[in-house]
Amino acid sequence: MGVTPLTEILAEPFEERYAVPAINVFNDLTLEAVLAAAVEKASPLIVQTSVKTVRSVGSGVLFAMWNAMTAGIEVPVTLHLDHCPEREVITECLRQGWNSVLFDASELPVEENMRQTVEVVAEARAFGAAVEGEIESITGVEDGVGSDTAAERQDLSVALEFLRTTQVDVFAPAIGNAHGSYKRAPVLDAQRVSDIVSAYPVPIALHGGSGLSDEQFRDLISRGCAKVNISTALKETYMKSNLAFLRTAEERRKWDPPSLFRDVRRDVVELTGSLMDLFGSTGRAR
Numbered sequence: 001m002g003v004t005p006l007t008e009i010l011a012e013p014f015e016e017r018y019a020v021p022a023i024n025v026f027n028d029l030t031l032e033a034v035l036a037a038a039v040e041k042a043s044p045l046i047v048q049t050s051v052k053t054v055r056s057v058g059s060g061v062l063f064a065m066w067n068a069m070t071a072g073i074e075v076p077v078t079l080h081l082d083h084c085p086e087r088e089v090i091t092e093c094l095r096q097g098w099n100s101v102l103f104d105a106s107e108l109p110v111e112e113n114m115r116q117t118v119e120v121v122a123e124a125r126a127f128g129a130a131v132e133g134e135i136e137s138i139t140g141v142e143d144g145v146g147s148d149t150a151a152e153r154q155d156l157s158v159a160l161e162f163l164r165t166t167q168v169d170v171f172a173p174a175i176g177n178a179h180g181s182y183k184r185a186p187v188l189d190a191q192r193v194s195d196i197v198s199a200y201p202v203p204i205a206l207h208g209g210s211g212l213s214d215e216q217f218r219d220l221i222s223r224g225c226a227k228v229n230i231s232t233a234l235k236e237t238y239m240k241s242n243l244a245f246l247r248t249a250e251e252r253r254k255w256d257p258p259s260l261f262r263d264v265r266r267d268v269v270e271l272t273g274s275l276m277d278l279f280g281s282t283g284r285a286r
């Protein structure tokens with residue numbers, strides 16, 4: 001319990017086919033609220049930060065908040081760096097104490113991606129940390145990383161060679177998923193998850209989770225997606241909750257920041273809890 005390596009957090013979910021939400025936080029309020037939801041739901045939780053958040057808050061301040069807020073926590077939680085193409089940011093976060101990183105070299109040719117991922121895995125292991133890898137960019141820009149062009153998928157044999165060579169702990173394949181809000185219901189290649197997992201049993205990270213249907217989540221999780229990333233849904237909840245509160249504050253001409261924070265926190269806790277229920281992680285930390 002408490003801060004736990006990513007591989008340990010994902011072992012049981014992968015085995016028993018449920019998933020742990022991996023939620024991108026971007027400030028103290030969202031960090032505190034998702035941790036509170038994990039405690040309330042007795043659920044494991046993966047907290048993620050984008051490179052943009054690491055830059056805007058600072059890795060030292062972010063990690064100090066993480067340390068303070070997880071001290072004595074009674075559910076398994078882990079801190080993960082989301083999509084990071086920059087090796088120096090990976091090193092910086094590993095030095096601070098992040099538990100895992102997603103080295104995103106998907107823009108590089110697979111050979112070069114593989115060569116560098118091997119190095120990142122060795123670097124992370126020295127810190128007792130884990131690595132998520134990818135060979136195809138996930139469609140859509142997220143916090144300044146990525147592209148809107150639909151990702152090209154590699155052959156299964158290339159994916160398997162990448163997994164065997166790099167020994168990454170989690171794999172993030174492109175399956176028709178996308179970052180941001182889906183403009184129309186996505187058509188997913190769920191079979192690809194099954195194909196990868198049956199050939200090489202590694203927990204799969206599902207990116208672009210915001211906006212998939214409950215049915216799509218259940219199907220993908222049953223095939224081995226044990227880490228489900230949620231970023232856009234939290235940002236929307238956070239911004240809309242602020243907006244609703246501020247509209248009322250304007251009408252009533254009452255300007256009380258702590259009441260704003262309480263309302264927004266409640267909505268973030270509620271969203272996080274509902275994801276834990278949906279993904280089946282609720283009650284698993286008891």
Ligand SMILES: [Zn+2]
Binds near residue numbers: 083138142207208229
């Ligand atoms: Zn992603």
